Amino acid sequence: MAVLAGLAMAGTALVALPVAAQDQGKTIVGGFDVGPGGFPGNFNPLTATAGFTWLNTYYEPLVTYTADLAELTGELAEDYSTSEDLTTFTFNLADATWHDGEPFTSADVKFTFDLAMNAQSGSIFAARLGDVVSVETPDEKTAVVTLSGPNGGFLSTISQLMMLPEHILGSMPAAELAQSDWWSTSPVGTGPFSFVQYVSDQYVELEAFEDYRDGRPQVDQLINRYFADPAAAVAALRAGEIAFTYAEPDDAGSFEDDADFSVIVGDSFVLNYIGFNHRTELWDDVRVRQAVMHAIDRDAIIESLYNGAATKAQCNYVAPQYVPDDLVDYSYDPEKARSLLAEAGWDQINGTREISWVTYYDSPQVANIMAAIQSMLAEVGINVVPRVVDVPTYNGIVRGDDVDQFPMVYAGAGNGPNPAQHNINLNSGQTPPNGNNIMHIALPELDAALETAMSEADPEQMAARWQDVCRIVNEEMPWGSMWVANRYGIASNALENFVWTPAPGGGPFEMNPEDWDITAE
Template sequence: MRIKTIAIAAALLLGTGLPTIVQAQSPKTIAGGFDVGPGGFPKNFNPLVATGGFTWLSTYFEPLVIWNAGLTELEGDLARNYTMSSDQLTYTFNLVKESWHDGKPFTSKDVKFTIELAKNKVSGSLLAARLGDVASVETPDDSTVIVKLSKPNGSFLSILSQVLILPEHALAGMPPESLATSTWWSTSPVGTGPFKFKKYVTDQYVELAADDDYRGGKPKVDVLINRYFENPAAAVAALRAGEIQFTYVEPDDAASFKTDASFKLIEGGSYVVNYIGLNQKVDLFKDLRVRQAIMYAIDRNAIIESLYGGAAKPANCGYVAPQLVPEGLEAYAYDPAKAKARLTEAGWDKINGDKPITLLTYYGSPQAANVMAAIQSMLAQVGINVVPRVVDTPTYNGTVYKEGTPDWNAFPMVYAGLQNGPNPAGINPGLNKSQLPPAGFNTMRIEFDDLSAAFDKALGETDASKLDAAWQGVCKVMNKDLPWATLWVANRYGVVSNKLKDFVWTPAPGGGPYAAHPETWDIQ
């Protein structure tokens, strides 16, 4: 009754010149499941060790350059523009004028510090090997950075798009080896993006607050929240209940949103090739005939139709983009009889026989469980006994990226994914012998000379007219030597509430980063 009386009194006072009582507005807030499903990386805050989650991390950290939302070209972010020398060895970046969230100025020293830190494998950085061609980083003034390479690298700018720039003044005093386990990332990080880190409630959510002084303009909403969910189904339930306004969804759930007027379904290619990794540090898969048998044993078309609803393309190398796939590849059509023959020729009974083989994955969704079960059944029919094991992403990374001599029997086979675009060099870190862990992503310890040579040739190609042919050369070697059993490139889905305006989400590999401009996101 008292609330109603105050409201009436306030209304009566309008136009009288007397003070009125104005009810405080609650902060305008967007909440989402930004780390749900592929492209997410639950509860990771350190971009140096992230293999996903960039959709969220890039709301408060920013790179020098970034892919546009369509993933068709790179554009400046913290670099307002950049130039490349004709020999592709020198890159000059002219920086924007910006401040860190704690008020300190952003300068070229921060860029130099970040690149050198990311190159240092002691920091735990998964970018170290990918930045191995960086010879020097020069800072002639506060707004200019000059990066010199030891040799041309066609993927360099794309690599830089995942190097989120960090504050030298906040991190330089920490020993690099302590950064991977530092609590700074989840308690007091400072970035340059449109939102500022406010708090992390353990295992529940992260809250960001708008940076009113952001160079791209004051964000339209006051608060951005990333909710954590154990699985996509829980996120979908929260979406339907109105608790969040966005989440990644599985294909089965996506179908149910197509006719729901309250939501918009976003669908697009994942740019990620799913594969079965075959650890070359165990004896099981060193014979090419065994690797061929695995390809022939899996009915990829049946899995795509039944479990992906047709929304995937079979991959006979690391690529499916037409300009990167040459004619004449072996299609590895489903042929269990041929698979059995290959295993017999290789002497599989003596190599392994019916002993169980762990098939490790970080994919924990119901769809992934069905895919793994189908693969398990198909391989069993030809005499390969695999046992799926699902772990969370930190456990998976801790297992496969371990330095020295890991327990190879813990991951003789993996079911995983790695980006195959928009830059075709994206799979180089997973297959080139120069990219072995802990510095790179070559977790299956592939050291095939012909394959590495094909990658190096494509990466060093400076003639744009010859690039597609160079990457086709990589595809040919992958198809012939089978470092992985490549499976498919699937579509991905996000669902957004119609209450959101100017919201951008792209099914990008690793979650991006890409130019989503969260400062323009709004909610009714």
């Protein structure tokens, strides 16, 4: 569970503001998008796979996770109910207002769902919401969503579906909306802060929304600065230019004894994996995929490069309730790896050709991890060449058709709190543009197990169904599950009532930014 920051004044760190925000009142500046998945221009919540810590300051979903990620709770839905068979979801809406003063109603809910289910909008939810049969609006404050069958992961899915204003976007064709600059110039939400401006590649400025339903925020401005890498953000934090940032483990450790800062640490809930592009012949034989696992000394990497702050994964889960006891360990065994490769005919499949290994992680830690794995794989005759690209480039590559560009990836996938999250990564029906199965995994047995688990309505049987998924992933190795690491944030003790949780994609979760405050000399 994450350690949350509810910080009182314990230091005198001053925040240097971007010019646009100087002398305009109390301001919090942070590197809220730094770290894996954070990048300038990630403004459209229908296409975003990360950055929700920031997006959730001005947009809001119907439901969200509690700050400890333990359970779902209402956000724009004041409360909600679910039918016993998990097919009907009724949302009673909060008395909320859009930033332009218009009321938030059930028409906005229906509009958002319809737009999210329309693949022309570029929405990553198109396949995830494929079982939605109807969205009914019996009155302005009630929305009823009906599914074609039970779906235990539905509420978790829509926790990342930010509500959008029908009265503004309803007349815009979905295909045009996908490429619109509205998202980065004049977006309108219902959250505690409203959009002011985006200064390209530098920062986004928000201002307090006076009519926010839970009261006006404590600060006047909220600013998200962008950094080329986590190290640059840490330097800005030390210099007093920002009050919060994500940090790599080594950087986080350097703040442990600093009285002006608090280190926030928790499970990242992100599985790091080696992705095998199933559209290439390289990985057709499961013995090759298993050989990759035996060639990598995961224990040594966790100990030396994570300082022990990671948990080895034997399937796509590490939460004990989803991990059965009868899994293959895939211990470090180079001789077994060589034997498996020989049995599979690796010399004929690939020989000594170099394999491009693509990632969007650009931190020194990951560079060291990939270099270590590169060396280990070379020892058994698998020659990979790491290639680091920025997030937009990565997304373009893995959602494209040129498989030679990404025969292999190193990436992360949300590992909780809802096990159904991995359906979009592993189910053959979730390949782009519908879902996030970027490796084009197509294993009928795995599909069947995922769909059975997704439709399980009996809470007492759900864990067993997800164990079935874990067992198949462990045996068939659709991707190489590596580890789930801790994640760190550093907050200035000048912050008050600040909440941040290491969470997949940044959440969203109950962080109550309207309560954040900052004290300075």
